[in-house]
Amino acid sequence: MQVEHKRGKFVQADSTTLLSNEEIKIPFLRKMRPYIILSPAFLLTIGILIPFGMAIYYSFTNFSFKYAVYNWIGLENYISMFKDPEFWHSVKVTIMYAGLATVIETVLGVIIALLLNRESVIAKSLRIVLIFPLVIAPVIATLIWQLMTNNSVGILSKWLRMVGVDNFTWGADPKTALFTVLVIDAWVFTPFVILLVLAGLRSLPKAPFESAMIDGGSAWFTFKNLTLPMIMPMLLIAVLFRLMASLQMFDIIFALTRGGPGNTLMTLPLTAYTEAFTYKELGYSLPYMLILWAFVYLISHYMVKYWSHTQKKASGK
Incomplete structure (x- = not known):
């Protein structure tokens, strides 16, 4: 396919060179769409899992508001x-x-x-x-x-x-x-x-x-x-x-x-x-x-x- 060069000459060009920046971005945005849609749910899940994980961790300790330090005691709280x-x-x-x-x-x-x-x-x-x-x-x-x-x-x-x-x-x-x-x-x-x-x-x-x-x-x-x-x-x-x-x-x-x-x-x-x-x-x-x-x-x-x-x-x- 021939296209006119800026100096007036015709050069051979591949069809992919004719794509605009917007056209190149479209496939990328389509690929990223599921991740963009799921990102709020992902952030919310992280926000829930972090305190939940901390609760599990501290349940195996003798953490108390009365003392500055605490120790790992395993299943003692559950027992x-x-x-x-x-x-x-x-x-x-x-x-x-x-x-x-x-x-x-x-x-x-x-x-x-x-x-x-x-x-x-x-x-x-x-x-x-x-x-x-x-x-x-x-x-x-x-x-x-x-x-x-x-x-x-x-x-x-x-x-x-x-x-x-x-x-x-x-x-x-x-x-x-x-x-x-x-x-x-x-x-x-x-x-x-x-x-x-x-x-x-x-x-x-x-x-x-x-x-x-x-x-x-x-x-x-x-x-x-x-x-x-x-x-x-x-x-x-x-x-x-x-x-x-x-x-x-x-x-x-x-x-x-x-x-x-x-x-x-x-x-x-x-x-x-x-x-x-x-x-x-x-x-x-x-x-x-x-x-x-x-x-x-x-x-x-x-x-x-x-x-x-x-x-x-x-x-x-």
């Missing part, structure tokens, strides 16, 4: 933790709290979502009102409930007196402390389940339900055989999120009772916090959080696998 009755008590409280909170919020969320799955004015208004607890910080919600349950000025205590229940102890008694934090947790986070289930209900096809109505299927039959299997993937997402958050619950319990009365509500996160910031033993507190992480990871791993299986089943695959 001491497993021998400590407080650890097993915190495991019991954590599982009990997470299990009850998840079940209560799931059941209430499904029932309320079914009631709100209508086009009436009341249903539309309640959909907006029920979102309000979600935008309130759990600590602020706990303070609100502390005022409402106060035996002197609390409106709930006044209502209970009207039905003959006087001086209900709420979070001040070991017998009612768990009940109190579960009520607050349900008030704050049940709307999250409602929104997910309601979104699933609104996306369901109408044809199967119309056929069931024509065939004379009852409301329970329709819910059991049509509604529940079809919204199960969405329901499992709600259960997964609420179970993971409940296992790590800290703010509501800490704001209400700080793990009390006594050690009634000392979950794994609260026990780890107490060991680290009250007793200044960071090295001993980290195994609590790492055990909780392992527990959360295993549960979420198997729940995600079950969710994938349920989603395929719901789609007929």
Whole structure:
């Protein structure tokens, strides 16, 4: 191929010499595109792994805020933790709290979502009102409930007196402390389940339900055989999120009772916090959080696998 030289002469040129700088850059940018897209995720992963790795390292030391130096002690923190009755008590409280909170919020969320799955004015208004607890910080919600349950000025205590229940102890008694934090947790986070289930209900096809109505299927039959299997993937997402958050619950319990009365509500996160910031033993507190992480990871791993299986089943695959 001949091209004109700047002095007016024609010279032989290869086709590659005609590519502009922009054309040369395009293949390079295409090759770099995946790395550019993944770079934020890569940086985020590094930001997560560094403190996680440091936590694992310090869990094998006697690191304490009380002393300037620390030593490597191997598995001593883990052995001491497993021998400590407080650890097993915190495991019991954590599982009990997470299990009850998840079940209560799931059941209430499904029932309320079914009631709100209508086009009436009341249903539309309640959909907006029920979102309000979600935008309130759990600590602020706990303070609100502390005022409402106060035996002197609390409106709930006044209502209970009207039905003959006087001086209900709420979070001040070991017998009612768990009940109190579960009520607050349900008030704050049940709307999250409602929104997910309601979104699933609104996306369901109408044809199967119309056929069931024509065939004379009852409301329970329709819910059991049509509604529940079809919204199960969405329901499992709600259960997964609420179970993971409940296992790590800290703010509501800490704001209400700080793990009390006594050690009634000392979950794994609260026990780890107490060991680290009250007793200044960071090295001993980290195994609590790492055990909780392992527990959360295993549960979420198997729940995600079950969710994938349920989603395929719901789609007929």
